[in-house]
Amino acid sequence: MSHRISGFNRHTASFLLALSFFTRIPVGKYVAYSDEAMHDAGKYFALTGWLVALILYAFYSVLSLVFAPEISVFLMIALSLMITGAFHEDGLADTADAFGGGRDRAHKLTIMKDSLLGTYGVCALTGALVGKWLLLSVLAAQDALLPALLTACPLSRAFALSHVQHLPYATGDLSSKASKSMPFAVPYDTASMAFLFITGGLMLLFIPLAHSLLLIAACLLMRSVLKNRMQKHIQGFTGDTLGAAQQCQELLIYLFFAAVAGGTL
Numbered sequence: 001m002s003h004r005i006s007g008f009n010r011h012t013a014s015f016l017l018a019l020s021f022f023t024r025i026p027v028g029k030y031v032a033y034s035d036e037a038m039h040d041a042g043k044y045f046a047l048t049g050w051l052v053a054l055i056l057y058a059f060y061s062v063l064s065l066v067f068a069p070e071i072s073v074f075l076m077i078a079l080s081l082m083i084t085g086a087f088h089e090d091g092l093a094d095t096a097d098a099f100g101g102g103r104d105r106a107h108k109l110t111i112m113k114d115s116l117l118g119t120y121g122v123c124a125l126t127g128a129l130v131g132k133w134l135l136l137s138v139l140a141a142q143d144a145l146l147p148a149l150l151t152a153c154p155l156s157r158a159f160a161l162s163h164v165q166h167l168p169y170a171t172g173d174l175s176s177k178a179s180k181s182m183p184f185a186v187p188y189d190t191a192s193m194a195f196l197f198i199t200g201g202l203m204l205l206f207i208p209l210a211h212s213l214l215l216i217a218a219c220l221l222m223r224s225v226l227k228n229r230m231q232k233h234i235q236g237f238t239g240d241t242l243g244a245a246q247q248c249q250e251l252l253i254y255l256f257f258a259a260v261a262g263g264t265l
Contacts, residue, residue, distance in 0.1 A: 013037075018044040022157075023052065024085045038183035043192040045161050046200030049154035056080055056153075057146050069140040070133075077132055088160075091243020092128055093121035098240070099233045108233055109170060112240045128247050135254040142261035148254055151203040151215075156249035158200025159223050160242050165193065166227065170236030184242070211265065215256050222252050 016027040018041040056076050063072035081089065094112045100120030102108030111118075117125075139145045161184065169185035188196070204212040226245045230237050259265045 010040075014041040015044045015047060017041040019048050019051070022048045022087060023083050025051070025083065035183045039186060039188075040192075042161055042184055043188065043196045044199075046154040046158045046196055049157040049200070050150070052080065052083055053149040053153035055083065057149055060140070060145065064140075070137045073136045073140055073145075074133055077129065077136070088243040088246045089125055089128065091240040092247040093117055093125045094240040095244035096124035097121040099229065102233070105234050109238070112238055124244075128251060131251055132254065135251070135258050138258050139254065139261060142258075144257055144261040147203060147207065148257040151207075151257070152250045152253035154200040154203070155219065156246045156253060158196045159219055159249045160246035161196060162193065162223065163227060163230065163237050163242060163245060164188070167230055168236040170230075170234040170238045170241075184239075211260060214265065215253065218252060218256060219249055222249055 013031060014037065016031045017033065017037055019025050020027045020031055021038060021041065022045060056079060059079050060072050060076045063075055067075070094114075097114075097118040097120045098108040098111040101118055102111050136145060136148070139148045164184045165187045201216075204215070207215075223245075226241075226248060230241050234241070256265070
């Protein structure tokens with residue numbers, strides 16, 4: 001099925017397809033799916049992060065007129081889970097269960113496909129959600145919530161998807177239609193990756209250069225650690241590990257902004 005849709009140019013259609021895949025935001029019923037179209041839409045992953053961040057901050061701004069910052073942040077996180085359908089959090093939990101409890105590569109891949117949640121997944125998910133609430137509450141109190149969201153939501157998504165460039169698809173069965181990560185099993189060209197990271201890192205232009213460089217270095221280090229973990233445990237990536245990577249990078253960026261806001265950096 002062609003991904004060129006009447007009434008939309010190719011870029012608009014690709015962005016809407018990315019939005020429909022990575023969020024629960026309604027985009028209409030005229031956005032057609034195909035593996036080719038979804039692969040092309042991947043480079044708009046960071047742009048979906050911009051939209052999510054803006055919605056979350058607008059929601060927080062309204063809530064903060066009524067509630068304390070901690071309560072507003074709690075409700076904002078709840079909204080973020082509804083907007084994304086806990087898509088990335090689910091990947092984090094499944095990855096933690098698989099890497100923590102799997103006996104070997106095959107067993108770990110089987111655990112990732114299991115809908116049940118284990119101890120490792122519960123711990124990872126609880127830690128991520130509590131960590132977000134704590135860090136975002138600190139940032140809200142320091143009037144640093146908006147730049148943190150506008151940096152973390154897009155940039156974490158760019159770094160997460162970048163793993164497809166250097167790792168194989170872990171199932172190895174590229175003829176299967178069963179996995180949602182299938183459209184991303186083929187690496188992107190240089191132009192697509194450049195677009196992903198330019199849109200993902202635009203907010204870095206609005207913070208001090210030294211902080212931008214330090215944050216990029218921290219994200220690259222995190223990416224290296226995550227890549228090594230994926231390679232060690234399953235010799236590649238899955239959709240779940242990309243979700244886990246996004247969550248880890250997002251938390252790292254919030255932690256960085258909290259350190260800056262607190263005067264540590």
